[in-house]
Amino acid sequence: MKFFKFLKKIIFGTIFFVIKEIFSFLIKGFLFLIILFGISGIVLNEILEKDSITLENESYIELDLAREFKEKNKNLPEILKNEDINFYSLLKTFDSIEKDEKVKGVILKLDNLALNRGQIEELSEKLTSLKAKNKMVYSYMTSVDNRNYSLATKSSEIFMPPAMSANVNITGYYAEMMYYKNLADRLGIKVNVVHVGDYKSYGEQYVKDKMSPEYKENMERLLNKVYDNFVKNISKARKLNENLINERILAGDLMVSEPYQLKKLGMVDELVYYEQLKEFLGKKKVVSLEKYAQYVQSSKKIGRKNSDKIAIIYAEGTILMGEEPRNLSDQLTPNVMVSELDKALKDKNVKGIVLRVNSPGGSALASTIINNKIKEVNKVKPVYVSIGGVAASGGYYISADAKKIFADRGSLTGSIGVVSLIPNIKELVGKIDINVEELKKGEYADIYSLTNEINKDKLDKIYASNLKVYDEFLNVVSEGRDLNREYVHSIAQGKVWLGEEALELKLVDEIGGIEATINGLAKDLNLTNYNVIEISESLDYNSILKKYLPLMKLSEKIQSTFVEKELYFKSLYYFPYNI
Numbered sequence: 001m002k003f004f005k006f007l008k009k010i011i012f013g014t015i016f017f018v019i020k021e022i023f024s025f026l027i028k029g030f031l032f033l034i035i036l037f038g039i040s041g042i043v044l045n046e047i048l049e050k051d052s053i054t055l056e057n058e059s060y061i062e063l064d065l066a067r068e069f070k071e072k073n074k075n076l077p078e079i080l081k082n083e084d085i086n087f088y089s090l091l092k093t094f095d096s097i098e099k100d101e102k103v104k105g106v107i108l109k110l111d112n113l114a115l116n117r118g119q120i121e122e123l124s125e126k127l128t129s130l131k132a133k134n135k136m137v138y139s140y141m142t143s144v145d146n147r148n149y150s151l152a153t154k155s156s157e158i159f160m161p162p163a164m165s166a167n168v169n170i171t172g173y174y175a176e177m178m179y180y181k182n183l184a185d186r187l188g189i190k191v192n193v194v195h196v197g198d199y200k201s202y203g204e205q206y207v208k209d210k211m212s213p214e215y216k217e218n219m220e221r222l223l224n225k226v227y228d229n230f231v232k233n234i235s236k237a238r239k240l241n242e243n244l245i246n247e248r249i250l251a252g253d254l255m256v257s258e259p260y261q262l263k264k265l266g267m268v269d270e271l272v273y274y275e276q277l278k279e280f281l282g283k284k285k286v287v288s289l290e291k292y293a294q295y296v297q298s299s300k301k302i303g304r305k306n307s308d309k310i311a312i313i314y315a316e317g318t319i320l321m322g323e324e325p326r327n328l329s330d331q332l333t334p335n336v337m338v339s340e341l342d343k344a345l346k347d348k349n350v351k352g353i354v355l356r357v358n359s360p361g362g363s364a365l366a367s368t369i370i371n372n373k374i375k376e377v378n379k380v381k382p383v384y385v386s387i388g389g390v391a392a393s394g395g396y397y398i399s400a401d402a403k404k405i406f407a408d409r410g411s412l413t414g415s416i417g418v419v420s421l422i423p424n425i426k427e428l429v430g431k432i433d434i435n436v437e438e439l440k441k442g443e444y445a446d447i448y449s450l451t452n453e454i455n456k457d458k459l460d461k462i463y464a465s466n467l468k469v470y471d472e473f474l475n476v477v478s479e480g481r482d483l484n485r486e487y488v489h490s491i492a493q494g495k496v497w498l499g500e501e502a503l504e505l506k507l508v509d510e511i512g513g514i515e516a517t518i519n520g521l522a523k524d525l526n527l528t529n530y531n532v533i534e535i536s537e538s539l540d541y542n543s544i545l546k547k548y549l550p551l552m553k554l555s556e557k558i559q560s561t562f563v564e565k566e567l568y569f570k571s572l573y574y575f576p577y578n579i
Helices: 002-052 087-099 117-132 146-152 181-187 213-238 242-250 259-265 274-281 289-299 334-346 364-378 426-431 456-481 485-491 499-504 514-524 541-548 550-566
Strands: 059-064 103-109 136-140 143-145 157-160 167-169 190-196 286-288 308-316 350-359 383-392 404-407 412-414 418-424 496-498 530-535
Touching: 059 289, 087 103, 087 117, 087 289, 087 514, 103 117, 103 274, 117 136, 117 146, 117 383, 136 274, 143 146, 146 213, 157 259, 167 259, 181 190, 190 456, 213 242, 213 496, 286 289, 308 334, 308 514, 334 350, 334 364, 334 530, 350 514, 364 383, 364 456, 383 514, 404 499, 404 514, 412 499, 418 456, 456 485, 496 499
Parallel strands: 059 103, 059 286, 103 136, 136 157, 143 167, 308 350, 308 530, 350 383, 383 404, 383 412
Antiparallel strands: 190 418, 412 496
16 A cells, blocks of 8 residues: 555656646746847847937827826836837827927827827827927827717827718717626526625616616716717817717717718818828828837936935726736735835935826725725825826725825816625526535624525624725725815715816815826925936846746646645645634
8 A cells, every 4th residue: 555655656756757847847837938038139129219200390299099198107128119109108209299399299090099088088188288489289080989089189280081981970879888697587597796886886787777766867877978078178179069070970970970070060171081181291201109108218317316306106907906016007905005105205316295096996805905005104204295197985985095086187086985785596406416514603694605595684794894884985085185084074975076176065076187287286286396206116037928828827826736646645734624
């Protein structure tokens, strides 16, 4: 018997060693190729850049807005970086365009616009500023909808192709929400949604077969406000009668329509193909924004290292507890936020911090930890918040204790409320003939069981817990915004507000984007000569490989499997259970 145990050890040990060595060789080889290609790329890039950064007089900068401009750039090792820039860098590049005498204007390609509502608003301000400096702003679209046309209205001229097949779909609004209760009932799945705040609608699609009156009221108010602003902007920018435009849109005249109709109404200036437009402007004089940004960067003088600084820190993504580096995911975690805030604290030249928030919320606990850190930082250095596209629920929670909050008019904010989702598959388990045996000791031990029906007593207990969390949320907003608690409750309950509404409700202090926030902070600190820096966690190769290399993931799984196997073959002091 001992011989067989020994033989098993030898066999498993040999297999493990061989697999380990194979994966080690593959990973090392892959790393070598990355480094080799990276170095080659850098050398080649240096050679090519000498030709790519030449800028002729009366040049035009071309910007394709189908690509997403993240708030935060991935802080990757140098050889893995590409030419992508983040949204703040995009805004700063427009400042350079405005001052550059060689640049006559910009061309915006607006098909499949990827900017969020807040970003559209902030970029619109840049376009208006460019026109004020006698720079031309041309917009080109082959497909038009409300979103990209709202940005196009800020142009000097709008172009579309002379083709009936080009799409025009401008309407009031249309939104679809799917409700899954009937399907869930058929499958034998039940979701218990415990929410505090009648307007806290997250999860209702699993427990209702139609929209709740509160959710409908909230959504219609928001959508109507956005639409009204849209029509007013068209009227003002294109010098058209507001009532006429509204009537034509609501009558459906601009749905499944074509460019000729828009030109007839005065909503488009000329119908030309894109290549014709570039030929007219001078094809060789059209430079991509990415190349122009590199050109600007290479021309910049390095600022004094000891000058005063304002630091931008990005709070982007779903708020969760976790350890994964934020650069590799769309998660916003306390450990990374705390680390980045500490960096700003330790830098004696950083006089203030702008927290750029673009988050729909998430974990209540993670939000509380981040909020508490911001409170601590505020005692030493002022933290101003700039709300981008959204700072709702937990996104607003982490913002509430900032010295000042700025928001764009179209930013989504508020949603002060709490919700818990507890799924139950007891009926489904019964349908597929699975028998579940329970071992239980203690009242409410099975409160989160997936297969044990949750009763009213348990739901009441969860609600009582959520109510305490909601009360804590109200207190944070009340104290952070210096508002009466009962008043906060009246505008909370899960209600969502646009930035311009939030200003009236005193949930934000000023309307403005990230640059307005920086300027406001600098003014309040009496800073005249300062640098703006962006703080983010750096990534090492190991983090990147773990995220992106299937081989390494597979290797880790194999190793963990052998560790588990080893547990059967050795005497252990081991108790792998939670008590």
